[in-house]
Amino acid sequence: MPTVELDDGRTLAESNAIIRYLARGSDLIPADAFAAAKMDEWLFWEQYSHEPYVAVCRFQMAYLGKPASDLDPDKVKRGYAALARMEHQLALTRFLVGDAISLADVSLLAYTRLAHEGGFHLDGYAAVRRWIGETEKSLGLPPAR
Amino acid sequence: MLWGNLFMRGEWEYVKFLSVKNTVVQANNLRAQSATSSDPHNARTDLTANTAAVSDAAAVREPAQSMKIYGDTKSGNCLKVKWVCDRLALPYTWVDVDTLKRETRTTQFSSSTARAGADRRA
Numbered sequence: 001m002p003t004v005e006l007d008d009g010r011t012l013a014e015s016n017a018i019i020r021y022l023a024r025g026s027d028l029i030p031a032d033a034f035a036a037a038k039m040d041e042w043l044f045w046e047q048y049s050h051e052p053y054v055a056v057c058r059f060q061m062a063y064l065g066k067p068a069s070d071l072d073p074d075k076v077k078r079g080y081a082a083l084a085r086m087e088h089q090l091a092l093t094r095f096l097v098g099d100a101i102s103l104a105d106v107s108l109l110a111y112t113r114l115a116h117e118g119g120f121h122l123d124g125y126a127a128v129r130r131w132i133g134e135t136e137k138s139l140g141l142p143p144a145r
Numbered sequence: 146m147l148w149g150n151l152f153m154r155g156e157w158e159y160v161k162f163l164s165v166k167n168t169v170v171q172a173n174n175l176r177a178q179s180a181t182s183s184d185p186h187n188a189r190t191d192l193t194a195n196t197a198a199v200s201d202a203a204a205v206r207e208p209a210q211s212m213k214i215y216g217d218t219k220s221g222n223c224l225k226v227k228w229v230c231d232r233l234a235l236p237y238t239w240v241d242v243d244t245l246k247r248e249t250r251t252t253q254f255s256s257s258t259a260r261a262g263a264d265r266r267a
Binding site: 016141 | 152194211212213214215216220221222223224225226228230231232233235242244245
């Protein structure tokens with residue numbers, strides 16, 4: 001999940017592939033080819049270096065009821081490493097790819113805004129917290145916390 | 146691009162004329178139009194504009210089929226898709242798949258109700 005069935009019956013899976021298809025031609029994908037590639041860099045990174053740690057820790061705590069002390073320390077360490085990479089970028093730019101929101105922000109917002117449910121503390125990540133608020137506002141979402 | 150836009154404009158007038166007589170035909174035309182357009186962004190814009198125009202006539206009929214999203218609203222990966230659709234006002238039918246309870250529940254969203262839905266289901 002998720003899976004999308006288009007009007008004509010064709011189906012598409014993988015969240016980042018789906019949003020990339022649905023947002024084609026919109027302002028959620030940078031017009032500049034290199035900026036669009038940087039957006040893709042974040043989308044692939046999200047699935048390989050962020051979601052497996054930040055989202056999985058949240059799943060184990062919020063869905064399976066594990067206490068934070070039972071989480072795999074390596075997953076926690078890699079989760080914080082992912083948050084640190086975002087913090088580094090977001091201290092430089094308003095959104096992940098420059099000054100305009102893109103699919104990179106949509107994708108990474110999904111689990112970063114819920115990181116606390118996986119035992120992650122964002123106290124030392126001021127730029128990430130600022131970005132969560134701005135991205136939620138831009139998408140018309142109520143604050144996650 | 147310029148000629149493409151002129152063509153789309155022609156389609157729009159044609160569809161608008163038909164809508165006076167038969168709303169269902171209009172819905173079908175809209176779907177055909179969006180499916181054959183070479184420029185997806187323009188097609189989507191027209192679809193939104195037309196849907197908004199019909200709601201004023203109080204004769205709204207949902208398309209027989211719209212895009213279906215199968216997902217769990219508690220899953221971040223699923224919410225990504227919902228946020229993009231709501232932000233771009235793309236019509237869709239959300240089929241709730243609760244992975245833990247194995248239940249499905251269907252909710253239909255038109256482009257005009259998508260934004261309200263964001264608040265309800267976030």
